[in-house]
Amino acid sequence: MKLLVCIKQVPDMESRFKVNESGDWFSEADLAYRMNEYDEYAVEQAVQLREQLGDSAELTVLSIGPDRVVEAIKKALAMGCDRGAHIQDPAVHKKDPWQVASIIAEYARDKKYDLIFTGMQSQDRGSAQIGVTVAELLGYASATTLVNFEYADGTVKGKRELEGGIKSVVRMKLPALVTCQLGLNVPRYPTLPNIMKAKKKEIEAVPVGNVLKEDSLSASNSFYPPVKSGGGVVLEGDVADLVDKLVGILKEKNFVAK
Amino acid sequence: MKALLIAEYRDGKLLENIYELIAFAGKIGADTATVLVGDAANVPRCSGTLYLADVAKYSEYNPELHKQLILAAVSKENPDYIVFSHSSYGWDLAPRVAASLKIAQVSEVVKVIDGNFEVGCCNAKMRRIVKPSTAKSVVTLQAGAFSMEGEPQGTPTVVALDVAGGGNVEFLGYEPAEAKDVDLGKAEIIVSAGRGVGKKDNIPVIAALAKALGGELGASRPVVDAGWVEHSHQVGTTGQTVSPKLYVACGISGAIQHLAGMKKSDFIIAINKDKDAPIGEVADVLVVADVMQLAPALTEKLRK
Incomplete structure (x- = not known):
C-alpha cells in the first residue's frame, strides 16, 4: 500500500512578521521555521498506519518550498516516513492554493497512492483548500478535519470535528485523502537513533517546473498587520509594577474589593 | 451582481x-x-x-x-x-x-x-x-x-433541486459533545490557560489565580489537546462559548476559534509575552509579560 503525507514548513507563529520588499508576504530574515502544526498530526497518523501495515506499506513525505524545507522533510523521516520528495520552489508563496494543489496532484498522479494525509490547513496561509483540492484533482474520496482515524480492509473510518464539540462519523473506500485536525493523536518526538537513521533515507529533488502545469486563479499583492479596532490599554514594564497596575484596574472595575 | x-x-x-x-x-x-x-x-x-x-x-x-x-x-x-x-x-x-x-x-x-x-x-x-x-x-x-x-x-x-448520483463518503451519524462537568457559560469570572503557560505542571498556577479572583479555570485548545486541562474547560468554537464579566487570558495567542468563544466577555485582560498576539485585538488590557512570572505575583497580591 502506498501512502503519502504532504507537509508545509511555516515560520514560528510567535515571530514578529515584517513585510518583505515586494510587499506581498513576510520577510524571511530572522524567522525560525518549523513543521506546520496540523501536518505533525498528519505525519503521526500516516506513520501509525505505516506501522500497522508493516513492510507491505511505503510512506512518502512531500514538501514544496526552498531548500530550508528539507529540514521539515527530515523531521518527518525521523518520525517514521520511508522516503522524501522535495518539490524545489524558491517562490512557493507566490503560488495560489490552486497551483499548490495542482503541483501535488501532478507529482502524485502516476504514483497511485492509496491514501494521502494532509493537515487541515497551514498556520500561515490557512486556506484549508489544498487537501480537498488535491483529492478532487485525483478523483479521490476525501474528508476534512479528522480527530479520529481508523483503517481496515481498504476502508477509512474517521470522525470529523464539527462546531460545538460534536463529531460526525464518516467512512470511505480507498483511494482517499484525509485532512488532519489538531488533537487527532499525539505526534511523537523523533528519537536520536531515528534521526540518525533518517539521514540515510532518500529525498527525491523535483524542480517545480517539472510539476507546475497550471496558472494561478487568484492573486495577492498585500501583507499588513490588522487595523487595531479596540481601544485596549497595553501595559509593559517590570512585573511588580504590572501587578500593581492590574490590581488597580481590577479594583476600579469592582472585580476585587477596594 | x-x-x-x-x-x-x-x-x-x-x-x-x-x-x-x-x-x-x-x-x-x-x-x-x-x-x-x-x-x-x-x-x-x-x-x-x-x-x-x-x-x-x-x-x-x-x-x-x-x-x-x-x-x-x-x-x-x-x-x-x-x-x-x-x-x-x-x-x-x-x-x-x-x-x-x-x-x-x-x-x-x-x-x-x-x-x-x-x-x-x-x-x-x-x-x-x-x-x-x-x-x-x-x-x-x-x-x-x-x-x-x-x-x-x-x-x-x-x-x-435534484441530481442523480451516489457519492463516495458515507455519513454514519453524529457523536454528541462530551458532557460538561463545568458550565463556563454561567461563570462571571474565567481565567484561561493557553500554551504560553509552558507545561502541565504550571496549570495549578493559573488555577490558583482563578481561585484568587473567585472564578473558574478555562483553557485554549492546545492546552486541552496536550492533556493539561480537561476538555470540559475548553473555550472556543469546539468548546464552550462564554461571555463572563471578566475574562483573563493567560498565555493565549488568540486563534480565531478561541476569540470566537470569548470575545463577547464584558472585560478582557490578556497576559502575553507577544505584544502582537491577536488576543490584543479583543483585550481591554494587554499585559506584555511572561505569564509564569506575572500570574503567581498577581495571585499573591490578591490574597493579601
Whole structure:
C-alpha cells in the first residue's frame, strides 16, 4: 500500500512578521521555521498506519518550498516516513492554493497512492483548500478535519470535528485523502537513533517546473498587520509594577474589593 | 451582481449562519439565491430563489452529492460568487465546488474593503487582500465576521433541486459533545490557560489565580489537546462559548476559534509575552509579560 503525507514548513507563529520588499508576504530574515502544526498530526497518523501495515506499506513525505524545507522533510523521516520528495520552489508563496494543489496532484498522479494525509490547513496561509483540492484533482474520496482515524480492509473510518464539540462519523473506500485536525493523536518526538537513521533515507529533488502545469486563479499583492479596532490599554514594564497596575484596574472595575 | 449562498443544516435544523452570508451579499451589493440541503419546514427568511434539496435523500453530509447539487444551482443562476461559511461544512465543500468549476476560492474572508476581500494569515496576526482572477469565484466567510442589521425578512421562492448520483463518503451519524462537568457559560469570572503557560505542571498556577479572583479555570485548545486541562474547560468554537464579566487570558495567542468563544466577555485582560498576539485585538488590557512570572505575583497580591 502506498501512502503519502504532504507537509508545509511555516515560520514560528510567535515571530514578529515584517513585510518583505515586494510587499506581498513576510520577510524571511530572522524567522525560525518549523513543521506546520496540523501536518505533525498528519505525519503521526500516516506513520501509525505505516506501522500497522508493516513492510507491505511505503510512506512518502512531500514538501514544496526552498531548500530550508528539507529540514521539515527530515523531521518527518525521523518520525517514521520511508522516503522524501522535495518539490524545489524558491517562490512557493507566490503560488495560489490552486497551483499548490495542482503541483501535488501532478507529482502524485502516476504514483497511485492509496491514501494521502494532509493537515487541515497551514498556520500561515490557512486556506484549508489544498487537501480537498488535491483529492478532487485525483478523483479521490476525501474528508476534512479528522480527530479520529481508523483503517481496515481498504476502508477509512474517521470522525470529523464539527462546531460545538460534536463529531460526525464518516467512512470511505480507498483511494482517499484525509485532512488532519489538531488533537487527532499525539505526534511523537523523533528519537536520536531515528534521526540518525533518517539521514540515510532518500529525498527525491523535483524542480517545480517539472510539476507546475497550471496558472494561478487568484492573486495577492498585500501583507499588513490588522487595523487595531479596540481601544485596549497595553501595559509593559517590570512585573511588580504590572501587578500593581492590574490590581488597580481590577479594583476600579469592582472585580476585587477596594 | 449575483451571489449564490450555501445554507447549512445540521441535526434536523437550519443553521443561523445563513444570515451572515446574506449580510455579506448586502455588503457587496449582490442579489442572492440560496441552496439548502434540508427540509421545507426549515427554510431561511430571505429573498430570491431557494434551491431546496431533500435532506432525507441527500443526507446531511455527502460532499460529492452536495457538490453536484450546488453545481446544478450554479448552472441555473450563473452567480458571480458562491458563498459559504468557513465552517466544518463550508471548508469541506467549497474547494470541491471551486475545483470542479476551476475557479478561484478566497478562504475565510474577514472584511470587504473597496470591493476587495481581506483575509487573515499567520495565525490571524497579519492580513492580506486576495483577488480572484476568474470571472466567478468561491468565497468562504469567517464565522461572525458579517452580521445583519435588523431582523432577517422575506419568503424565498422554493425550487426543488435534484441530481442523480451516489457519492463516495458515507455519513454514519453524529457523536454528541462530551458532557460538561463545568458550565463556563454561567461563570462571571474565567481565567484561561493557553500554551504560553509552558507545561502541565504550571496549570495549578493559573488555577490558583482563578481561585484568587473567585472564578473558574478555562483553557485554549492546545492546552486541552496536550492533556493539561480537561476538555470540559475548553473555550472556543469546539468548546464552550462564554461571555463572563471578566475574562483573563493567560498565555493565549488568540486563534480565531478561541476569540470566537470569548470575545463577547464584558472585560478582557490578556497576559502575553507577544505584544502582537491577536488576543490584543479583543483585550481591554494587554499585559506584555511572561505569564509564569506575572500570574503567581498577581495571585499573591490578591490574597493579601
